Amino acid sequence: MPWSFFMARLPVTEGWQDISIPWQSFKKGDFGSFFSLNTSRLTSLAVVAYKKAFDAELEIERVSLY
Numbered sequence: 001m002p003w004s005f006f007m008a009r010l011p012v013t014e015g016w017q018d019i020s021i022p023w024q025s026f027k028k029g030d031f032g033s034f035f036s037l038n039t040s041r042l043t044s045l046a047v048v049a050y051k052k053a054f055d056a057e058l059e060i061e062r063v064s065l066y
Contacts, residue, residue: 005029006037007050016059020066 049056
């Protein structure tokens with residue numbers, strides 16, 4: 001369903017850093033997903049500030065899959 005999603009925590013810092021997030025770290029989102037994460041069917045990727053009210057500044061230089 002379009003509201004289903006998977007999420008993983010990202011560390012919050014002031015400076016640039018490389019972050020690697022293994023697919024096993026992704027958990028079903030709060031709105032529920034009826035299926036397990038299947039990376040072969042992945043069609044989109046989003047980075048979202050979620051769960052708390054705060055101002056977020058996000059700069060992404062590159063996204064790559066491994």
